[in-house]
Amino acid sequence: MTAILDHRFYPHIIDLIWSHMDYESVAASREVCRGWRKRANRVLQRHLTVRPAPYPDTDDFLLSVKSFTHPDVAYPSFLVQRDDAIHSGFPATVTGMLSDESVKDLFSNIRYLDLQHVQGMEETAVLLSLVMGLKTHYGLRVTRNAMQLYGDVYPEADTGVYFVNSRETTEGNPLVSMYARSLVINLDQPPISYGPLPDDEVEDEGTLWEWLSSYTPGRLKQLTLVFHPSDEERGTFQTYAAPNPRAVAGQTIRWLGDRWISATTLLVGMERFFRSMDEYREYKRQMREYAAHQAERITGTPKRGRNLKIFTHDEYRKRIGDATYTLYTEQ
Structure with a gap:
């Protein structure tokens, strides 16, 4: 006899499974079905940011929980949508970079991209100019690869969820978010x-x-x-x-x-x-x-x-x- 775990008949079992899943498991669960993909997206888009791995010369990436701990506070992330960047009055130098052959595939399969903010750079236009430079292009490539694996993780980034740990919060480094x-x-x-x-x-x-x-x-x-x-x-x-x-x-x-x-x-x-x-x-x-x-x-x-x-x-x-x-x- 085969038993099918369906949320309509066994919601408590499904909820119990989700309550014990780490974020990597949540991301993997997006492949189960449309309902699980939507549920996983809601968790990931509000609780995670995708980062390049701290060691060079690899295509690895990290899924980090959004929290007021270093380096999240010192280097907050911007949620950047390609259409917004192209149609929202950005300088021609920025939109030109976005349409350049070398980076246009960056946005090909994703809707939102989490870009690490560099402390002191408050304008998104300046930030985009910076990250499109050669020095940080590798980081974008890693992030792009991560997003190709995880798909549309950030489809509705209007709400940001953060957790403040008072024992780990770095003084003097404020949260910065452009779209939430x-x-x-x-x-x-x-x-x-x-x-x-x-x-x-x-x-x-x-x-x-x-x-x-x-x-x-x-x-x-x-x-x-x-x-x-x-x-x-x-x-x-x-x-x-x-x-x-x-x-x-x-x-x-x-x-x-x-x-x-x-x-x-x-x-x-x-x-x-x-x-x-x-x-x-x-x-x-x-x-x-x-x-x-x-x-x-x-x-x-x-x-x-x-x-x-x-x-x-x-x-x-x-x-x-x-x-x-x-x-x-x-x-």
């Missing part, structure tokens, strides 16, 4: 800042925007911050000298800075830092007051404070669905 309009950032520590309270002038220093400095108001449609406290941090703020929910709310608003007002900003999982749900609910109430006050100070109306939304993990899961929740919050 929605960011999901998973953090392992609370949003604590010891700068001025919400009534004072807010600067980028000491805030979330220190390492999101490439994003300007209006650029992001949605920013989601998901908190995963470690066991020793769960249920207490004493370590961070925040004695009550009001103080925690004040520090959170300070850490958020003021540019969150221009985008929908979701805080997820703050309940895990409090000892009781009563404390969490008081924190949430104070956050709404602070958000309305800050929005009124900056925009003249407290209504913009509604752009800040606060959810527990369970509420967020219900909001976006189990599959998307797993995709966005599990590394």
Whole structure:
């Protein structure tokens, strides 16, 4: 007797298989069927970047998880789409390079290409000019070979998912991404800042925007911050000298800075830092007051404070669905 594992009849078995697959296995699973290919693409495009191997004279490549660890922070990747590069007003020198015989096959079988960003080069046009040069053409060839193997890994790169490890994050090297309009950032520590309270002038220093400095108001449609406290941090703020929910709310608003007002900003999982749900609910109430006050100070109306939304993990899961929740919050 032959048993067929079908997601319609055995969804729990299929989900269990996927939960134990590493990223190389996920990539290989794209060959199973169309449904598995779509599911694998969703995982790969949000969690991985393709890199040349660190040793020379090989065609090997690495699949690296997107995270705020060196060198991901120091050398973020741009998602570049060939059609965008040709039709979006790039200088003639860049579009000429893209149409050159020596590199035109670079984009022949792929839609998106992850190019390693060189620190200090902020413009995509300049970046493309740089990577099309002879010094880095080998790296592109390796990346191209990897993409030929893995196919259209980045078909819808509008959402970027990152994981911040506070013990490994490199200070002073911000995340840079040109095309993602929605960011999901998973953090392992609370949003604590010891700068001025919400009534004072807010600067980028000491805030979330220190390492999101490439994003300007209006650029992001949605920013989601998901908190995963470690066991020793769960249920207490004493370590961070925040004695009550009001103080925690004040520090959170300070850490958020003021540019969150221009985008929908979701805080997820703050309940895990409090000892009781009563404390969490008081924190949430104070956050709404602070958000309305800050929005009124900056925009003249407290209504913009509604752009800040606060959810527990369970509420967020219900909001976006189990599959998307797993995709966005599990590394």
